[in-house]
Amino acid sequence: MHSGELIGVHTTLPHHEVLRLLCAATGHHSVELQLGVELTPDQVGTFDSLVARRLDNEPLQYLEGTVPFGSIEVAVDSRVLIPRPETEYLFELVVTxxxxxxxxxxxxxxxxxxxLAxxxxxxxxxxxxxxxxxxAVAVARSNADRAGLEINVAHGNLFDPIPPSVKGQVDLLVSNPPYLAEREYADLPPDVRKEPRVALVAGPHGDEVVRGIAGQIGDWMAPGGVYAIEVSEFHAQAVVDAFTDVGGTVVQDLTGRDRYVMGRLPVE
Ligand SMILES: C[S@@+](CC[C@H](N)C(=O)[O-])C[C@H]1O[C@@H](n2cnc3c(N)ncnc32)[C@H](O)[C@@H]1O
Incomplete structure (x- = not known):
């Protein structure tokens, strides 16, 4: 079958999604596909199954299998949250x-x-x-192998599995914790509900995990260390008070929403 014919057939999905799924199914660049490529029956079958999964609200990025983040690329599937542009912006801020x-x-x-970034x-x-x-730990470890980067990924609650030897030594701490309240979950778009619930919902109020970080962060940061945490725009002003010991400030994202709590510890 000819790629142009196939692109025209699928009108239930937006054009750009059809093209991206066709790229994922065939390994061809979108320009090649639009100019016209002859496809094998196997490629057409793979494409049809990706379209069916997308129509069942599976996120595009899970179907494509990878997303770029900073200078690297990470594999994603239904075991992990799809990295968001807001988190990439947090990365861009902290490296400066x-x-x-x-x-x-x-x-x-x-x-x-x-x-990894x-x-x-x-x-x-x-x-x-x-x-x-x-x-998620398994995915992060496999992404480290994929990127050829050595990091220590441990299973557990917040700081619990971090080696005690680095207490007071952390020069940079980042986190994008879950920050939705339980009652917000049901109203999420269906494709977001395909992402792990534990990655989205923090507890009855939504600020439980970030407050867990605030309760311990002072023991871990090095003098002069920097921390940056992604938070809900609805919690930022309330939770920043929990970070006063480590000099917390609310920072806006590119759209002007209160999306991060950041701070730099005093140099002793
Ligand atoms: C919003 S996702 C962020 C994932 C990734 N850092 C990113 O930026 O795309 C939150 C992650 O926190 C994990 N998580 C939830 N509660 C946690 C806790 N108490 N301690 C450690 N991890 C937790 C979830 O499994 C999920 O992988």
Missing amino acids: MVAEPLVIVDLCTGSGNLA LKAQFPDAVVHASDLSPE
Whole structure:
């Protein structure tokens, strides 16, 4: 079958999604596909099954299998949250705030996107990442292998699995914790509900995990260390108070929403 014919047939999905799925199914570039390529029956079958899954609300990125993040690419599937542009912006902000961090911690690492992009940026740093979901830990470890980067990914609640030897030594701490309240879950778009619930919902109020970080962060940061945490725009002003001991400030994203709590510890 000819690619042009196939692109024209599928009108139930937006044109750009059809093209992206066709790229994923065939390995061809979208320009080649639009100019016209002869497709094998196997490629057409793979494409048809991807379209069916997309029509069942599976996120496009899970079907494509990878997303770019910073200078790396991470594999994603239904075991992990799909990295968002807001989190990539957090990465872009923090790399301008630290010079040569030696110890980096990423709590709630998911696919390992932040931990790995930071390791790529700061190759001399030792990077520790943790996640409560064993499935996410497996994805982050496999993404580290895929990127050829060495990071330590541990299974557990927030700081619990981070080696106690780095207490007071962390030069850069990042986290994108879950921040939805339980009652918000049912109203999410169907494709977002295909992402792991544990990656989205923090508890009855939504601020439980970020407050868990606030309760311990002071024990882990090095003098002069920088931390940056992605938060809900609806919690930012309320939760920043929990970070006063470590100098918390609310920072806006590119659209002007209160989306991060960040701070730099005093140099002793
Ligand atoms: C919003 S996702 C962020 C994933 C990734 N860091 C990113 O930016 O795309 C939150 C992650 O936190 C994990 N998580 C939820 N509660 C946690 C906890 N108490 N301790 C550690 N990880 C937790 C989830 O399994 C999920 O992978």
